[in-house]
Amino acid sequence: EPEVTQTPSHQVTQMGQEVILRCVPISNHLYFYWYRQILGQKVEFLVSFYNNEISEKSEIFDDQFSVERPDGSNFTLKIRSTKLEDSAMYFCASSEADMGKETQYFGPGTRLLVL
Amino acid sequence: QKEVEQDPGPLSVPEGAIVSLNCTYSNSAFQYFMWYRQYSRKGPELLMYTYSSGNKEDGRFTAQVDKSSKYISLFIRDSQPSDSATYLCAMISTNFGNEKLTFGTGTRLTIIP
Numbered sequence: 001e002p003e004v005t006q007t008p009s010h011q012v013t014q015m016g017q018e019v020i021l022r023c024v025p026i027s028n029h030l031y032f033y034w035y036r037q038i039l040g041q042k043v044e045f046l047v048s049f050y051n052n053e054i055s056e057k058s059e060i061f062d063d064q065f066s067v068e069r070p071d072g073s074n075f076t077l078k079i080r081s082t083k084l085e086d087s088a089m090y091f092c093a094s095s096e097a098d099m100g101k102e103t104q105y106f107g108p109g110t111r112l113l114v115l
Numbered sequence: 116q117k118e119v120e121q122d123p124g125p126l127s128v129p130e131g132a133i134v135s136l137n138c139t140y141s142n143s144a145f146q147y148f149m150w151y152r153q154y155s156r157k158g159p160e161l162l163m164y165t166y167s168s169g170n171k172e173d174g175r176f177t178a179q180v181d182k183s184s185k186y187i188s189l190f191i192r193d194s195q196p197s198d199s200a201t202y203l204c205a206m207i208s209t210n211f212g213n214e215k216l217t218f219g220t221g222t223r224l225t226i227i228p
Binding site for chain 2: 004031033035041042043044047048055056058073085089091103104105107109111
């Protein structure tokens with residue numbers, strides 16, 4: 001069964017450093033998303049991406065964040081200058097165009113720890 | 116008032132029991148409703164989705180939506196130890212350009228053998 005994959009599974013970084021989190025969405029999906037989950041809190045939407053551009057973003061997704069689809073398979077989230085409060089689990093998700101936004105399939109996540 | 120409210124539990128029931136998990140919401144624009152299961156330190160796994168009031172069944176799982184009361188439920192019949200996980204409700208509106216899932220806090224469920 002096709003699934004969303006994410007790398008790395010864990011990342012430890014120093015405050016102020018740049019990190020890139022990588023995702024490979026399900027191959028025939030056209031909508032891509034990033035969510036995050038701070039430990040003990042609910043899953044929160046960051047950004048959605050379609051047709052090579054951001055279609056929606058939350059207040060969390062400020063100028064420190066960016067997303068990119070560098071090739072036909074990868075989807076990345078970059079945090080330019082990490083803060084302590086960026087420590088969280090980051091989930092990538094994707095959905096098919098015809099099924100719609102309600103069927104978003106999530107990857108296993110990248111656990112980011114900012115020291 | 117939070118957009119989506121979900122009792123965080125924890126909820127412990129004996130194996131074989133029927134489990135009822137619930138969420139309420141305040142935003143009338145929410146029209147699509149999903150239930151995800153999340154095992155510890157894993158990604159959310161889509162269990163069911165529905166967009167109409169009433170019941171939708173899939174094996175041992177039944178999703179129920181009552182839009183007039185802004186209340187959704189997930190029922191698990193013949194619960195198994197492997198059902199032990201955190202269950203997240205999620206919703207999405209039909210507003211143009213809105214694609215984000217809004218999640219509840221999750222209910223941690225333990226099925227006792």
